[in-house]
Amino acid sequence: MFETRSLRSKLILQLIVTVCMIPFLIPIYAMVSRSFAGSGWGNYAAVLAVPGFARFFLNSAIVAGGSIVIIYLATMAAAFGFSKLRVKRKEVLFWMMMAALTLPEVVLIAPLYATAVRLDLLGTFWAVILPIAALQIPFTVLITRGYVDGIPDTLFEAARLDGAGTWRMFWSVLVPLAKPMAVALIVLVLINSWNAYLSPKVFLTDEDMGVVTLLPEFFRRQYNDDTPKILAAAVVTAIPTVVAYILLQKQFERGMAAGAIK
Known part of the structure; x- marks a missing residue:
């Protein structure tokens, strides 16, 4: 870490x-x-x-x-395979996966909707x-x-010399050593999945399955919106992710810093 010793450097x-x-504080303050x-309050x-307020948070x-569990297991397994296992053409597979980063969610809504209908997942949390x-x-x-x-x-x-197989090395060596990265993944996935709006809006057809990002919809009118209440709903929605980040800040920064350095 960079260290500043003189008072002038610190200032x-x-x-x-x-x-x-x-630039980040201005919109939050507004x-x-x-x-x-x-x-006011x-x-x-x-x-x-709002009717069913607690249910929105539960959903x-x-x-x-669900997103955290799936992403954590899939990410750790894939990272272990790409990094430590001898997999044929793994670099090709890795960069094919990276190509998916270029696809925004809005472009995939139509095929995802068709897939959800075909698999009978529409109206479920799995969708x-x-x-x-x-x-x-x-x-x-x-x-x-x-x-x-x-x-x-x-x-x-x-571990292999001691007789450990691939899965044993994964669970007993990688998972314990990757705890800082696990915390970083949890925070990232929590923020992204908690703030998801488009997917729940499209795929959750039952009103009882609404999520917190849909709370502002209760204060939208045909000709004018109740802006203060919409912003109040946005503040309430953001509280869990802000609290989670504050509590896990050190582990999150440690994991992200370690993951950024190869």
């Missing part, structure tokens, strides 16, 4: 960091301050009074939890969880492979 660094933060316009009371937790997982796995594999590359091969060779 300059603090000034640079502050200036860099301003959203929070505007959410109190008119009724009454806007938040209106959000909490989002189901989507986020949201599986596309979210599929779209995020290429990126998570990309950053996790760099982390796994940093684990010495000698550890796996020693």
Whole structure:
């Protein structure tokens, strides 16, 4: 890590960091301050009074939890295979997976909808969880492979000499050593899946299966929107991910830094 010793260097660094933060703080400040316009805390009371408010959070937790489990297992297995196993043409397979990063979700909505209908998944949480997982796995594999590359091969060779098979090395060597990366994956997937809007809007046809990102819809009108309440709903929706990031910040930054260095 870079270290600044002189007072002048610390002040300059603090000034640079502050200036860099301003573009990110302005929209957050505008959203929070505007959410109190008119009724003040009454806007938040209106959000909490939305019918089925707790159910919206539960549904989002189901989507986020399912996505985290699938992405974690698939990412760790793929990163282990690409990094430590002798797989024929694995680099070709790896870059084919990376090509999926160029496909935005909105382009895939039509084929995903057709697939969900054919598999009879429309109106189920799987119709949201599986596309979210599929779209995020290429990126998570990309950053996790760099982390796994940093684990010495000698550890796996020693485990193999002790009689461990491939799955034993995966569960007993890789998984314990990859805990910082696991935390980074959990935070990334939680943020992306919790904030998912398009997939739940399209695939969850039952009103009882709504997620938190759909809460602002209750305050949209035909001719005008109740903007303060919409922003209050956005603030409430963001709270779980902000809290999760604050609690796991150190582990998240450690995992991301290690995954970025090969």
